[in-house]
Amino acid sequence: MPKKLFRCAKSIRQAVVAAVTATLVLTVAACSGAAGETPDDGRPVVLTTFTVLADVAQNVAGDKLRVESITKPGAEIHGYEPTPGDIRKASAADLILDNGLNLEAWFSQFVEGLDVPHAVVSDGVEIMQIGEDSYQGKPNPHAWMSPVNVQLYVDNMVTAFSKLDPENAAVFEANAAAYKAELQTVKDEMIQKLAGVPESQRALVTCEGAFSYLARDAGLREVYIWAVNAEQQATPQQITRAIEYVKANQVPAVFCESTVSDAPMQQVVGATNAKFGGVLYVDSLSESGGPVPTYLDLIRHDSNLITAALTGASS
Missing domain, CATH: 3.40.50.1980 (Nitrogenase molybdenum iron protein domain)
Known part of the structure; x- marks a missing residue:
């Protein structure tokens, strides 16, 4: 087909696709x-x-x-x-x-x-x-x-x-003021509970690097296997790095998130003296009858789980 006719046919196909998409x-x-x-x-x-x-x-x-x-x-x-x-x-x-x-x-x-x-x-x-990988x-x-x-x-x-x-x-402003007060209370509660974690144990080891902001608020060191959830994650090198950190710092507990498999973190548990501290929530709430049906529940759940696992206290 001559180039001019080919370009014309291609343009017509593109126009048809666009029209069909718009119709849909x-x-x-x-x-x-x-x-x-x-x-x-x-x-x-x-x-x-x-x-x-x-x-x-x-x-x-x-x-x-x-x-x-x-x-x-x-x-x-x-x-x-x-x-x-x-x-x-x-x-x-x-x-x-x-x-x-x-x-x-x-x-x-x-x-x-x-x-x-x-x-x-x-x-x-x-x-x-x-701070690392292709997302650095x-x-x-x-x-x-x-x-x-x-x-x-x-x-x-x-x-x-x-x-x-x-x-x-005015309604939105009033609702916002009340909710922001609740957010501050949850933050203060989290800081108070995590304050009891000894300095040597103040490391939050998770599957995904999703806790940078929470760790900053709570004064915890953040360690993770992979930086951001992707189709291919948890390389042998990443798992080895996590194992070495947990061993070197005698981290008592490690965690994983609800939306990914905890299999890589279980390898860390199997190779160290750390226990699996439990499932944390980040990207999604649970159903209404689940453990974190609201955002405030999510933050409270995570901070309680982290504190209990790092201190050895019952949740």
């Missing part, structure tokens, strides 16, 4: 009554990228906005792949909230072509950088693991919600 987006947006979805109750819809943000946002929104999460409880957020149902929900939303800091690698493609405003709730956070120099995205940072998340949500629904701006 419009179609799914129109299907607001699809099975399994919450019926429209007239309130503006705020869609968050994962469950932690949804819980925080619900505390700020109260009953004035309908808050939903794209991902379900227990989902791994880093490599999430949006479904057609997610696109339908996003198309019908009035506002989308994302964490930012490169957490949702799929987000830009997810919202491309959607005429829906969105806000990055981590704006203003004092960012900690990842990039921001650590897990800023919500600090209750202090989440107070900034709340402020950003108030701004976005007040722009979306100005009539209820």
Whole structure:
């Protein structure tokens, strides 16, 4: 085929694909009554990228906005792949909230072509950088693991919600003030409990490097097997490095997160005198009947588990 005709045919194919995609987006947006979805109750819809943000946002929104999460409880957020149902929900939303800091690698493609405003709730956070692997120099995205940072998340949500629904701006402000007081209480409780951990044992060894902000708040040294959850993780070199650190520093307990396999950390346990301290929650809340149905529960659960395991106390 002559080059000119080839380019013309290629352009036509691209135009057809774009038209079909646009039609699908419009179609799914129109299907607001699809099975399994919450019926429209007239309130503006705020869609968050994962469950932690949804819980925080619900505390700020109260009953004035309908808050939903794209991902379900227990989902791994880093490599999430949006479904057609997610696109339908996003198309019908009035506002989308994302964490930012490169957490949702799929987000830009997810919202491309959607005429829906969105806000990055981590704006203003004092960012900690990842110190190694292919992610070296990039921001650590897990800023919500600090209750202090989440107070900034709340402020950003108030701004976005007040722009979306100005009539209820005062309600959002009042809800935010009450919730920020709870966040401060949880942070103070965490510091008080972890203060009893001896200096020699103040190391938080986990599967993923997701606890930089919590460790900074609590005065713990952070050690991990891999920096960020990915399809391929836990190389022999990474496991060996963790084993050597635990042995050299006589770390009494190690941990892993709820959204990944703890098999690599169990290798560390098997090669050292450390015990497996338990499952920590980071990227996702649990179901309502589970151990961490809210963000405040998540921080309390993690700090209690860490303190108990490092001090040898019963949880």
